[in-house]
Amino acid sequence: MNEYNFAYLDEQTKRMIRRAILKGLAVPGYQVPFASREMPMPYGWGTGGVQVSAATLTPDDTFKVIDQGADDTTNAISIRKFFEKTAGVQVTEKTSDATVIQTRHRIPETELSEDQILVYQVPIPEPLRFLEPSEVETRKMHALEEYGLMHVKLYEDISRHGAIATSYAYPVKVEGRYVMDPSPIPKFDNPKMEMAAIQLFGAGREQRIYALPPFTKVVSLDFDDYPFEASKADHSCEICGASHTYLDEVIVDDDGNRIFVCSDTDYCATHASKPQEAAE
Amino acid sequence: MIHITNLSKHFILHNQGSTVIPVMNKANLFVAPGECVGLTGASGAGKSTLMRMIYGNYLCQEGSIRIDGTEIVGANPRDIIELRRHKLGYVSQFLRVVPRVPTTSVVADPLLSIGVAPDVANEKAKELLTLLNISERLWSLSPTTFSGGEQQRVNIARGFIHDYPALLLDEPTASLDAKNRAIVLSLIERAKANGTAIIGIFHDEHARDQVCDRTIDVTQFAPKVN
Amino acid sequence: MKPLLAVEGISKFYGRRIGCASVSFDLYPGEVLGIVGESGSGKSTLLNCLAGHLTPDLGQIMFHTRTSGMQDILQMSESERRMLSRTDWAFVHQHARDGLRMSVSAGGNVGERLMAVGERHYGQIREKAIDWLSRVEIASDRVDDRPTAFSGGMQQRLQIARNLVTGPRLVFMDEPTGGLDVSVQARLLDLLRGLVREMGLSAIIVTHDLAVVRLLADRLMVMKDGYVVETGLTDQVLDDPQHAYTQLLVSSVLQV
Numbered sequence: 001m002n003e004y005n006f007a008y009l010d011e012q013t014k015r016m017i018r019r020a021i022l023k024g025l026a027v028p029g030y031q032v033p034f035a036s037r038e039m040p041m042p043y044g045w046g047t048g049g050v051q052v053s054a055a056t057l058t059p060d061d062t063f064k065v066i067d068q069g070a071d072d073t074t075n076a077i078s079i080r081k082f083f084e085k086t087a088g089v090q091v092t093e094k095t096s097d098a099t100v101i102q103t104r105h106r107i108p109e110t111e112l113s114e115d116q117i118l119v120y121q122v123p124i125p126e127p128l129r130f131l132e133p134s135e136v137e138t139r140k141m142h143a144l145e146e147y148g149l150m151h152v153k154l155y156e157d158i159s160r161h162g163a164i165a166t167s168y169a170y171p172v173k174v175e176g177r178y179v180m181d182p183s184p185i186p187k188f189d190n191p192k193m194e195m196a197a198i199q200l201f202g203a204g205r206e207q208r209i210y211a212l213p214p215f216t217k218v219v220s221l222d223f224d225d226y227p228f229e230a231s232k233a234d235h236s237c238e239i240c241g242a243s244h245t246y247l248d249e250v251i252v253d254d255d256g257n258r259i260f261v262c263s264d265t266d267y268c269a270t271h272a273s274k275p276q277e278a279a280e
Numbered sequence: 281m282i283h284i285t286n287l288s289k290h291f292i293l294h295n296q297g298s299t300v301i302p303v304m305n306k307a308n309l310f311v312a313p314g315e316c317v318g319l320t321g322a323s324g325a326g327k328s329t330l331m332r333m334i335y336g337n338y339l340c341q342e343g344s345i346r347i348d349g350t351e352i353v354g355a356n357p358r359d360i361i362e363l364r365r366h367k368l369g370y371v372s373q374f375l376r377v378v379p380r381v382p383t384t385s386v387v388a389d390p391l392l393s394i395g396v397a398p399d400v401a402n403e404k405a406k407e408l409l410t411l412l413n414i415s416e417r418l419w420s421l422s423p424t425t426f427s428g429g430e431q432q433r434v435n436i437a438r439g440f441i442h443d444y445p446a447l448l449l450d451e452p453t454a455s456l457d458a459k460n461r462a463i464v465l466s467l468i469e470r471a472k473a474n475g476t477a478i479i480g481i482f483h484d485e486h487a488r489d490q491v492c493d494r495t496i497d498v499t500q501f502a503p504k505v506n
Numbered sequence: 507m508k509p510l511l512a513v514e515g516i517s518k519f520y521g522r523r524i525g526c527a528s529v530s531f532d533l534y535p536g537e538v539l540g541i542v543g544e545s546g547s548g549k550s551t552l553l554n555c556l557a558g559h560l561t562p563d564l565g566q567i568m569f570h571t572r573t574s575g576m577q578d579i580l581q582m583s584e585s586e587r588r589m590l591s592r593t594d595w596a597f598v599h600q601h602a603r604d605g606l607r608m609s610v611s612a613g614g615n616v617g618e619r620l621m622a623v624g625e626r627h628y629g630q631i632r633e634k635a636i637d638w639l640s641r642v643e644i645a646s647d648r649v650d651d652r653p654t655a656f657s658g659g660m661q662q663r664l665q666i667a668r669n670l671v672t673g674p675r676l677v678f679m680d681e682p683t684g685g686l687d688v689s690v691q692a693r694l695l696d697l698l699r700g701l702v703r704e705m706g707l708s709a710i711i712v713t714h715d716l717a718v719v720r721l722l723a724d725r726l727m728v729m730k731d732g733y734v735v736e737t738g739l740t741d742q743v744l745d746d747p748q749h750a751y752t753q754l755l756v757s758s759v760l761q762v
Contacts, residue, residue: 131607131609131610140584144584144585144588145585146588146592146622147622148592148618148619148620148621148622148623149618149621149622151621151626152607152610152614152617152618152621155613155614155617155621155628155631155632156610156611156614158628159611159613159614159632159649159650160611160650222626223626223627223628223631224626224627224628225627225628225629226628291746292748293753294749294750294753294754295750295753295754295757332745332746336739336742337739337741337742337745337746338742338745338746339738339742339746339748357724357725357737357738357739357742358534358537358724358725360739360742361724361739376720378692378695378696378699378721379692379695379696380692380693380696381696392703393703
């Protein structure tokens with residue numbers, strides 16, 4: 001433990017990140033620039049989320065990491081180990097026991113409470129990026145609330161696919177002001193973003209932090225005649241039987257047979273032991 | 281209706297040693313409503329120049345041109361545009377149109393520009409085209425490819441579609457056969473009867489004698505060459 | 507009638523060099539003003555100052571807004587000015603790709619301005635987009651094609667549709683027919699002329715093509731070295747040019 005400062009980053013850096021987090025919380029949905037540090041893992045592995053977690057953790061916290069809902073994937077395990085080693089905090093796989101949850105591409109199925117913090121890993125924080133390559137221009141568009149372009153993307157979806165085919169990183173408008181990329185979570189999770197927990201978003205490579213205070217109004221963009229739909233695969237979980245959770249499709253043999261299972265491993269495991277409850 | 285007093289003009293060719301070419305000196309002309317005045321004089325005497333000055337196409341250095349009370353000399357371009365739309369028609373020898381625009385639209389254009397409904401304007405255009413013996417199969421084509429005589433008749437139709445109180449005609453019958461010439465002359469007669477003041481250039485003496493109430497030799501307005 | 511645009515003493519300097527200097531004019535509703543001059547004469551600088559793309563160093567530009575009368579656009583906040591340029595103004599670039607989103611379908615390109623002013627009904631947006639495509643003579647079955655699949659002339663017409671869909675009152679055009687085949691130019695000129703009349707548009711057209719202004723513009727401004735050297739009725743300026751430079755310009759046109 002003595003080899004590292006608590007949670008790896010030096011205190012000055014953590015203060016800098018905390019200031020960015022506080023600013024983000026004060027202006028929900030606004031992307032706050034911060035001086036992202038080199039972390040002992042490559043970009044794309046959650047360096048933004050890790051830095052936000054490092055600045056957020058206290059020695060009393062219980063830490064959980066999920067990757068696509070799962071606690072047992074390489075990315076989740078290595079980040080969990082990282083903080084076990086550098087911060088010595090308790091870790092858990094149980095959503096309800098955790099105080100800080102770092103996530104890649106999912107919101108846990110279990111409803112979060114107000115004493116929890118959800119930290120998202122964000123690859124590209126700018127929702128307008130794919131339509132407007134200039135950062136100068138996108139910042140101006142945010143500043144002046146010029147969001148027509150965001151609907152152009154949805155328009156293109158409908159004209160090409162007959163429906164809004166964007167199924168993850170589905171753009172949202174925060175408190176009627178900033179349009180925000182919710183990170184690549186499935187749009188199934190979008191409605192959950194109006195939650196009791198604090199949500200923090202960290203993009204390491206892009207050096208941006210943004211945040212949602214508890215119960216912030218988050219509206220998924222749509223058209224009057226093509227309303228937003230939080231879609232999921234039309235199946236139940238093969239393991240726990242839950243019919244209201246986000247499912248992963250798993251191919252089980254060479255004949256192309258497939259099953260659908262909960263992407264949230266903790267939720268699935270908890271409910272597989274009490275199947276009758278999950279079925280309700 | 282058309283009132284010209286002491287009108288003078290010269291060209292200055294800045295790129296050719298600033299040569300000054302005087303072309304008109306103290307021209308005076310008055311045309312009453314319903315009157316047709318023919319301009320005469322040898323080629324280069326300044327007939328077309330005078331017409332262009334009246335139309336606002338050439339600037340004048342001195343004098344006055346008043347059409348139905350509106351002064352042309354020194355007028356704001358906007359006022360000239362307004363005058364051309366409503367009061368002053370001009371049939372030139374050349375047809376200048378946007379390529380690809382059908383003949384009917386070319387002819388109806390003056391009416392459309394003063395806000396006449398398109399169907400009314402097109403109907404009137406077709407009447408005139410019929411009268412002037414432009415074959416119906418040509419109506420939907422652009423006049424840019426027409427023969428000289430056809431283009432001239434399209435130009436005439438365009439000039440007569442609106443009842444301008446003042447009308448300038450630059451050789452309206454030049455390339456027409458006898459039959460069509462007679463039709464054009466009857467159009468001119470009709471306009472006169474409606475009270476239009478007309479100034480025209482007619483090289484064709486027969487036509488001139490038929491429609492002109494009097495002629496003016498513009499040679500008298502030519503500047504004295506020193 | 508009140509002017510739609512009243513420009514007073516606009517000057518723009520690039521360091522010690524003059525972009526354009528002391529330009530003043532009024533533009534009335536429904537009027538088309540042509541600005542001609544050779545490359546480097548300051549006509550594009552002027553257009554960009556007028557359209558809010560460049561900030562002039564001197565002068566004022568008053569625009570008759572729908573809601574609050576004459577407003578100096580240079581005193582407006584940037585958001586107000588950008589709102590104007592999405593609603594009441596249009597800008598047609600010489601190169602269609604500067605004015606289009608090349609990775610977005612034709613329908614999306616036309617619909618963008620509608621969505622930018624708050625339209626949120628896909629069906630209606632699409633209907634209007636198709637209507638506008640047909641007005642610029644693009645078949646409705648091309649609505650989902652990207653502009654990269656269009657010819658130069660079609661791209662330019664698409665750019666015009668995209669600009670006019672919100673019913674602007676003032677259109678800025680920078681060499682709208684530049685780089686197009688003459689036959690395509692003719693079609694575009696015809697289209698522009700019709701739209702100007704039909705919608706009662708005011709337009710400012712910058713070009714070095716005198717034939718274009720003769721057919722489209724009511725009035726003409728001739729620029730040289732940043733200054734306006736001659737103004738007047740289009741046909742008068744072209745047929746009886748007064749200034750040495752205009753005489754040179756007019757006499758230099760090749761006859762076909």
